[in-house]
Amino acid sequence: MPSAGKLKAVFYGDDFTGSSENLAQFHRSGVKGKLYLTRPAVDKVAADSNSYDVLGFAGTARALAGAELDAELDSAFSIIANLGSPFIQYKICSTCDSSSTVGSFGAVLDRAAVHFGKRDVPVLAATPDFGRYTCFGNHFARFGENIERLDRHPSMSRHPRTPMNEADLRLHLAGQTDKEFVNVTLPMIRNKALMDECVIKSFQDGAGVIFDGVDNTDLAAVADLLWARASTLPLFALAAQGLAQQLGALWTRLGILPDSKPVKTEISAVDNILVLSGSCALQTGRQIATAEAAGWKMVHLDVSKIASSEEAATAASEAAIKAVEGLDRNRPTLIYTARGESGRVTDGDVPAERLGKMYCDIARTVRRAVSLPRIVFSGGDSSSYAVRTVGAEALEIAVFDDVQNCHVCRLDAPGDAEIDGLEVMLKGGQIGADDFFIRAMAGTVGSVAA
Numbered sequence: 001m002p003s004a005g006k007l008k009a010v011f012y013g014d015d016f017t018g019s020s021e022n023l024a025q026f027h028r029s030g031v032k033g034k035l036y037l038t039r040p041a042v043d044k045v046a047a048d049s050n051s052y053d054v055l056g057f058a059g060t061a062r063a064l065a066g067a068e069l070d071a072e073l074d075s076a077f078s079i080i081a082n083l084g085s086p087f088i089q090y091k092i093c094s095t096c097d098s099s100s101t102v103g104s105f106g107a108v109l110d111r112a113a114v115h116f117g118k119r120d121v122p123v124l125a126a127t128p129d130f131g132r133y134t135c136f137g138n139h140f141a142r143f144g145e146n147i148e149r150l151d152r153h154p155s156m157s158r159h160p161r162t163p164m165n166e167a168d169l170r171l172h173l174a175g176q177t178d179k180e181f182v183n184v185t186l187p188m189i190r191n192k193a194l195m196d197e198c199v200i201k202s203f204q205d206g207a208g209v210i211f212d213g214v215d216n217t218d219l220a221a222v223a224d225l226l227w228a229r230a231s232t233l234p235l236f237a238l239a240a241q242g243l244a245q246q247l248g249a250l251w252t253r254l255g256i257l258p259d260s261k262p263v264k265t266e267i268s269a270v271d272n273i274l275v276l277s278g279s280c281a282l283q284t285g286r287q288i289a290t291a292e293a294a295g296w297k298m299v300h301l302d303v304s305k306i307a308s309s310e311e312a313a314t315a316a317s318e319a320a321i322k323a324v325e326g327l328d329r330n331r332p333t334l335i336y337t338a339r340g341e342s343g344r345v346t347d348g349d350v351p352a353e354r355l356g357k358m359y360c361d362i363a364r365t366v367r368r369a370v371s372l373p374r375i376v377f378s379g380g381d382s383s384s385y386a387v388r389t390v391g392a393e394a395l396e397i398a399v400f401d402d403v404q405n406c407h408v409c410r411l412d413a414p415g416d417a418e419i420d421g422l423e424v425m426l427k428g429g430q431i432g433a434d435d436f437f438i439r440a441m442a443g444t445v446g447s448v449a450a
Contacts, residue, residue, distance in 0.1 A: 007049040011089035012057045012076050016384035017426040019058035022091045024407040025241045026054045027397040029248030030260025036394050062103040063381040077115035086234035094132040094240035096125040097162040106177030112236050120203045120235040126213030127242035133214045137183040138167045155282050169210050180207040189218050219246045267399050269443035270374045276359040277336040278382025281429025285340015291437045297326030297333040303350040316358040320365040327370045356385020374423040403444045
């Protein structure tokens with residue numbers, strides 16, 4: 001087994017919402033973790049490695065291509081390499097969406113090889129608790145009450161940046177990298193001897209391994225194998241939050257979390273809330289409609305009118321004024337760019353970085369004007385840029401919410417009273433029930449064993 005010393009694993013998240021979710025899945029088992037929102041100094045990370053079980057680095061790689069992608073990865077991987085961790089997770093979205101250019105896993109593996117050398121490469125996209133499953137190499141995701149193959153999924157097959165037109169993950173990866181991948185199927189996973197034999201041979205041959213998974217028992221078996229494997233040969237896992245969930249549970253079973261404390265699962269209600277949505281997902285559209293029906297103030301941010309930085313600054317100022325007007329009247333307020341099936345405005349109509357900067361400016365302006373304890377950022381790419389530019393150094397999980405699958409985080413911004421201690425919830429486009437935003441304000445109660 002890898003060392004039972006304080007630092008047990010390191011991860012890079014390819015967007016900010018997914019990064020916070022990954023940290024939360026570790027946290028649910030009492031794992032002490034910290035997520036850097038900016039690139040910290042090497043000596044700061046080294047010091048933190050003695051105090052935390054897991055360190056994470058939030059990034060934007062999912063939305064980048066070419067030289068920008070390489071630079072983003074290098075900035076994080078160069079710091080991670082100094083930690084010498086045998087267990088590195090590249091946190092991917094549990095829908096596994098990427099392309100040969102945008103968010104390319106092939107580019108990720110190339111940069112990882114430069115910084116970390118030769119490592120085993122397991123792939124685990126399945127996250128059953130989020131309705132994401134892999135069976136005989138094909139990936140599926142829940143949509144409403146149905147389970148859809150990714151290339152037929154009403155939302156993911158039409159993603160504005162990385163549409164999934166191939167559900168077979170072997171073929172999907174083959175379009176991004178020359179590295180060979182072997183599928184470890186459900187029958188193998190459920191027969192430990194067969195799984196061990198296949199995985200060991202594949203890694204010895206230099207191939208990566210794509211694991212199936214349809215329930216948490218499958219993922220637990222994979223986590224057991226990978227944790228043991230990392231004791232002799234380091235790995236670089238392309239994995240969604242299901243792996244973090246099972247690693248935390250494994251460490252608890254092994255008794256190597258001596259400092260773990262009971263996990264807080266009750267989200268307190270707040271008097272008012274601001275939601276900033278840059279998501280065009282169908283599910284987010286439903287959540288916006290539910291909030292509007294409940295009487296929330298709606299502010300539409302027309303992306304067709306923010307083609308330049310000057311227009312964006314003006315639009316952000318106007319939206320902030322409207323938000324303050326609503327919040328001053330004790331009306332929860334939601335600023336949005338799209339409403340899912342109603343007016344399919346895509347992220348491609350405006351750079352995610354520009355929209356994220358606008359939402360950062362709006363959040364700061366509103367926070368100065370109104371006593372606002374909690375803000376929700378909805379949408380993977382725009383939220384990533386918003387949180388990266390808001391000025392906080394890091395965040396930790398304050399509350400694990402097993403009901404919403406979206407957790408309360410607390411920003412760490414020493415010397416910046418404007419945002420230090422602000423509660424934020426980072427919501428992916430497909431995450432949450434129709435009443436998600438209502439419950440983010442009213443509070444939720446989950447029940448998770450610490």
